[in-house]
Amino acid sequence: MTRYQFLRVLLLSVLSLVFYPLRALAGRFSFGESPESYSLTSVSSMQPKATAPTGAVTPITSNSEFYVEDIHGPPKSLNAETWRLKITGKVDRPLTLSLDQLRKRPTVRRIITLSCIGNPVGGHALGNAEWEGISLRDLLDEADPDFFTKTLIFKGADGYHDSIPLSRGRHPAALLAHTMNGKPLPRAHGFPLRLLVPGLYGIKQIKWINEIEVSNETHVGYWEKRNWSRDGKVKIISRIDFPKNDSRVRGSKIILRGIAFAGDRGIQYVQVSTDGERSWSLAQLEKPLSPYSWVFWSFPMELPRQGRYSIAVRAADQYSGIQRDGQRDPFPSGTSGIHRIQFNALPG
Numbered sequence: 282m283t284r285y286q287f288l289r290v291l292l293l294s295v296l297s298l299v300f301y302p303l304r305a306l307a308g309r310f311s312f313g314e315s316p317e318s319y320s321l322t323s324v325s326s327m328q329p330k331a332t333a334p335t336g337a338v339t340p341i342t343s344n345s346e347f348y349v350e351d352i353h354g355p356p357k358s359l360n361a362e363t364w365r366l367k368i369t370g371k372v373d374r375p376l377t378l379s380l381d382q383l384r385k386r387p388t389v390r391r392i393i394t395l396s397c398i399g400n401p402v403g404g405h406a407l408g409n410a411e412w413e414g415i416s417l418r419d420l421l422d423e424a425d426p427d428f429f430t431k432t433l434i435f436k437g438a439d440g441y442h443d444s445i446p447l448s449r450g451r452h453p454a455a456l457l458a459h460t461m462n463g464k465p466l467p468r469a470h471g472f473p474l475r476l477l478v479p480g481l482y483g484i485k486q487i488k489w490i491n492e493i494e495v496s497n498e499t500h501v502g503y504w505e506k507r508n509w510s511r512d513g514k515v516k517i518i519s520r521i522d523f524p525k526n527d528s529r530v531r532g533s534k535i536i537l538r539g540i541a542f543a544g545d546r547g548i549q550y551v552q553v554s555t556d557g558e559r560s561w562s563l564a565q566l567e568k569p570l571s572p573y574s575w576v577f578w579s580f581p582m583e584l585p586r587q588g589r590y591s592i593a594v595r596a597a598d599q600y601s602g603i604q605r606d607g608q609r610d611p612f613p614s615g616t617s618g619i620h621r622i623q624f625n626a627l628p629g
């Protein structure tokens with residue numbers, strides 16, 4: 282931290298001590314609109330298009346197998362020639378960039394796993410890709426946000442919008458991607474430009490971006506208006522990929538396999554239970570492809586008898602400890618439910 286950054290944090294902390302209580306008071310007398318005032322009947326469901334791969338789950342998800350989730354599909358009117366990215370709002374230097382100009386800028390490459398907040402327990406609305414594009418932090422430095430700003434609002438050409446804290450946008454790995462797994466970003470995934478910021482669910486990873494507004498207001502995003510989570514932080518996710526639920530296996534020994542993911546918090550360990558969750562054992566972990574990538578786990582299991590077996594998996598991140606089988610419904614802030622499967626062991 283530089284001295285300037287330190288003083289800035291100090292000043293903002295002191296100011297917020299005064300400002301937030303005042304605003305909370307104002308809220309009681311209902312000046313203006315607060316997010317709480319949206320009706321709870323406007324809940325609407327997010328329906329990611331995702332299928333389990335036919336073969337084994339691979340460390341990198343191919344573009345064609347990557348899940349897709351959006352409100353209306355790719356915007357029809359989007360034309361790469363006339364498309365512009367605008368940086369607007371509380372900045373010293375508003376910017377307007379064409380796709381050619383963006384492509385000429387220095388690029389960064391990051392492996393980041395993306396998960397839909399609506400992904401159910403054991404679901405496949407998450408994938409891992411290598412994204413290439415421009416550093417969001419560098420772009421922000423160039424536009425130079427005003428001293429007191431705290432919000433970045435991202436707007437997609439389809440009318441979708443959401444915000445992240447400016448501090449999160451300055452994450453060293455946050456990028457505006459124009460390339461996915463070495464190919465131009467597919468239309469379905471946000472061509473010409475989409476956001477990737479570690480630690481947050483897909484809800485925050487805006488596709489078809491045409492404007493980034495720097496603001497000092499709180500912003501209520503598209504899904505937030507429909508009562509989904511405001512912060513969109515990824516919860517601990519773990520999944521069993523082999524064997525599949527209700528499948529049949531042969532042999533006296535098998536290797537259970539799956540993935541675990543916790544956004545930008547890193548997976549510390551994964552545990553498997555083969556005895557109805559009375560005891561848990563540590564699984565083996567593969568080294569993740571990046572600090573923001575899912576982790577592959579495996580666990581050798583003896584099958585001393587024929588018949589039905591139940592297994593469960595749970596993971597711990599580096600900060601909050603072991604995953605709890607809390608909320609199984611993804612609404613409103615993502616599920617942390619434990620994945621359980623059953624399979625049948627056949628003779629031979």
Ligand SMILES: Nc1nc2c(c(=O)[nH]1)N[C@H]1C(S)=C(S)[C@@H](COP(=O)(O)O)O[C@H]1N2
Pocket residue numbers: 327329347348349350351352353395396397398436437438439440441442469470471482483484485486487488489490
């Ligand atoms: N412009 C725009 N961006 C969007 C959305 C959208 O509807 N419109 N949906 C978000 C949601 S909810 C998710 S999970 C991710 C999915 O990204 P993908 O389709 O590339 O997997 O995009 C996010 N970005």
Ligand SMILES: [Mo]
Pocket residue numbers: 327329350396397398399483484
């Ligand atoms: Mo999503």
